[in-house]
Amino acid sequence: MKKTWWKEAVIYQIYPRSFMDSNGDGIGDLKGITGKLDYLKYLGIDVIWMSPVYQSPNDDNGYDISDYQAIMADFGTMEDFEELLAGAHKRGIKIVMDLVVNHTSDEHKWFVESRKSKENKYQDYYIWREGKDAQTPPNNWGSCFGGSAWQYEKGTDMYYLHLFSKKQPDLNWDNPNVRQEIFDMMTWWCEKGIDGFRMDVISLISKTKEMPDGELAGLYGRYDPYCVHGPNVHNYLREMNQKVLSKYDLLTVGETPGVTPELAKQYAGEDTHELNMVFQFEHVEGDGIYGKWTDQKPSLHRLKKIFSRWQTELYDTAWNSLFWDNHDQPRAVSRFGDDRPAYREASAKMLATCLHMMQGSPYIYQGEELGMTNYPFQSPQDFRDIESINAYREWCESGRLSHEEFWPCITHKSRDNARTPMQWDNTAQAGFTTGTPWIAVNPNYKEINAKAETADPDSVFHYYKKLIALRKQYPVIVYGKYELLLEDHETLYTYTRTLEQEKLLIVCNFSDQETHFTVPEEFAHASCLISNKDRDYDKAEMMLRPYEAFVLYKK
Numbered sequence: 001m002k003k004t005w006w007k008e009a010v011i012y013q014i015y016p017r018s019f020m021d022s023n024g025d026g027i028g029d030l031k032g033i034t035g036k037l038d039y040l041k042y043l044g045i046d047v048i049w050m051s052p053v054y055q056s057p058n059d060d061n062g063y064d065i066s067d068y069q070a071i072m073a074d075f076g077t078m079e080d081f082e083e084l085l086a087g088a089h090k091r092g093i094k095i096v097m098d099l100v101v102n103h104t105s106d107e108h109k110w111f112v113e114s115r116k117s118k119e120n121k122y123q124d125y126y127i128w129r130e131g132k133d134a135q136t137p138p139n140n141w142g143s144c145f146g147g148s149a150w151q152y153e154k155g156t157d158m159y160y161l162h163l164f165s166k167k168q169p170d171l172n173w174d175n176p177n178v179r180q181e182i183f184d185m186m187t188w189w190c191e192k193g194i195d196g197f198r199m200d201v202i203s204l205i206s207k208t209k210e211m212p213d214g215e216l217a218g219l220y221g222r223y224d225p226y227c228v229h230g231p232n233v234h235n236y237l238r239e240m241n242q243k244v245l246s247k248y249d250l251l252t253v254g255e256t257p258g259v260t261p262e263l264a265k266q267y268a269g270e271d272t273h274e275l276n277m278v279f280q281f282e283h284v285e286g287d288g289i290y291g292k293w294t295d296q297k298p299s300l301h302r303l304k305k306i307f308s309r310w311q312t313e314l315y316d317t318a319w320n321s322l323f324w325d326n327h328d329q330p331r332a333v334s335r336f337g338d339d340r341p342a343y344r345e346a347s348a349k350m351l352a353t354c355l356h357m358m359q360g361s362p363y364i365y366q367g368e369e370l371g372m373t374n375y376p377f378q379s380p381q382d383f384r385d386i387e388s389i390n391a392y393r394e395w396c397e398s399g400r401l402s403h404e405e406f407w408p409c410i411t412h413k414s415r416d417n418a419r420t421p422m423q424w425d426n427t428a429q430a431g432f433t434t435g436t437p438w439i440a441v442n443p444n445y446k447e448i449n450a451k452a453e454t455a456d457p458d459s460v461f462h463y464y465k466k467l468i469a470l471r472k473q474y475p476v477i478v479y480g481k482y483e484l485l486l487e488d489h490e491t492l493y494t495y496t497r498t499l500e501q502e503k504l505l506i507v508c509n510f511s512d513q514e515t516h517f518t519v520p521e522e523f524a525h526a527s528c529l530i531s532n533k534d535r536d537y538d539k540a541e542m543m544l545r546p547y548e549a550f551v552l553y554k555k
């Protein structure tokens with residue numbers, strides 16, 4: 001398998017709005033990130049993936065772009081961006097931008113023109129269809145953010161497609177002018193010296209010509225068969241690779257909802273000339289009660305099955321992205337671990353061990369390295385995210401569900417859990433801002449913050465720092481072959497990694513129960529690389545403590 005820098009990298013995702021505010025307006029910004037580069041260097045990460053910082057009206061917090069080549073005023077100026085890029089490069093940290101090109105903002109100049117008339121030269125930059133009649137959209141598709149996926153526009157007397165909010169019209173990638181404009185913009189950013197792209201919902205860019213009603217899911221029809229992994233998606237990515245990506249040494253990761261290992265071999269195959277890697281979502285989706293909304297903890301059996309399938313099927317053919325958390329997901333320790341005070345730190349370290357010892361590039365979402373938890377939402381007014389605000393209206397205010405039925409589910413999964421301000425220290429607003437934050441700080445910042453954890457060698461922070469250092473020291477962690485053990489064990493996730501003579505044994509107790517474990521004979525004289533409990537690992541028989549995790553190494 002080819003060795004590359006992006007296979008050996010640990011990537012840290014920053015949600016700029018919530019990372020660090022440098023000017024007291026309560027909104028994170030670029031200068032705030034620059035001021036924290038030494039913290040990230042100390043953690044040991046190699047790459048920063050920044051959620052979008054381009055000009056945007058913030059209907060979806062920057063995932064609705066109105067100018068791809070200007071910086072959002074809230075976040076600062078292009079000079080601030082260049083200062084951040086130079087500061088990162090000086091520290092040996094690369095910067096990956098978030099490329100959102102399945103759709104633009106409705107305030108982008110292309111859409112402002114496109115909506116004017118059918119004759120406008122930009123009309124075909126977006127996806128317009130006649131309604132079934134003046135009041136009925138072209139089909140029954142639903143938007144990810146609630147309501148119909150179609151919005152009527154008087155200027156053209158037609159409907160335009162928006163798989164997300166109505167302020168995020170989908171681009172028509174079948175139009176070669178659209179593709180060329182995007183490739184030119186990408187080249188412009190590469191020439192500035194950025195180090196890659198995370199590509200937002202890139203699996204949606206090619207739609208079928210025919211757009212029939214979809215199978216009903218709740219109030220609306222599903223668009224998946226017609227918009228996900230569409231007829232030309234690989235042609236367009238190969239064209240992007242040929243015209244832009246292949247000309248630079250980039251990390252490229254596709255956000256590909258609905259991807260399977262089979263499809264991933266095409267999107268991120270060693271020699272398919274599309275992308276380096278993809279984000280798959282099987283382990284974070286599919287457990288909903290009301291759509292995606294649930295208060296249930298995912299089953300460990302299901303997690304083991306999903307991760308093992310991806311680890312084995314992509315081995316030596318494509319590359320995995322490894323994550324528990326991002327700006328769209330609840331906090332990992334609350335969702336997959338146990339955020340009760342007695343177990344929070346141990347379970348956060350256990351989750352980190354489980355993920356970072358797998359094959360693939362691990363992504364750390366801001367605050368995950370501190371063991372930050374979900375937020376204690378009290379009322380719908382606490383939400384800032386369009387997805388949660390619309391969902392509460394669509395499921396509750398519509399009368400479909402009572403508040404009591406739905407509230408535990410929406411608060412458990414809301415994207416706003418990940419978007420509360422980074423907790424820097426125990427001063428007001430967790431040191432995130434001297435002003436009023438755009439979204440409330442988690443009240444547990446007094447105990448959970450970077451200042452306390454960087455000073456405590458036993459903190460979650462230092463555990464992540466050690467995991468990152470191990471990845472640099474032991475090639476078996478990056479390139480070793482994965483094999484699941486104890487497949488049917490209810491509470492233990494145990495696997496090995498093998499690279500020639502080197503072998504790792506990874507053992508993670510996903511429960512708050514003491515659990516018996518027998519160390520396989522071949523590891524009888526192995527050394528312990530890392531563990532979240534203070535004990536010797538020289539016994540064959542062990543009673544593992546709640547959320548205990550350790551890694552044995554033998555040569």
Ligand code: TEU
Pocket residue numbers: 060063064100144164200201255257292327328387415
């Ligand atoms: O997310 C796409 C996507 O699949 C999410 O809508 C995800 O499925 C959902 O949020 C899970 O609850 C990308 C961005 O990461 C997200 O922040 C944007 O809202 C979305 O695209 C539209 O750009």
Ligand code: CA
Pocket residue numbers: 021022023024025026027028029074
């Ligand atoms: Ca600010």
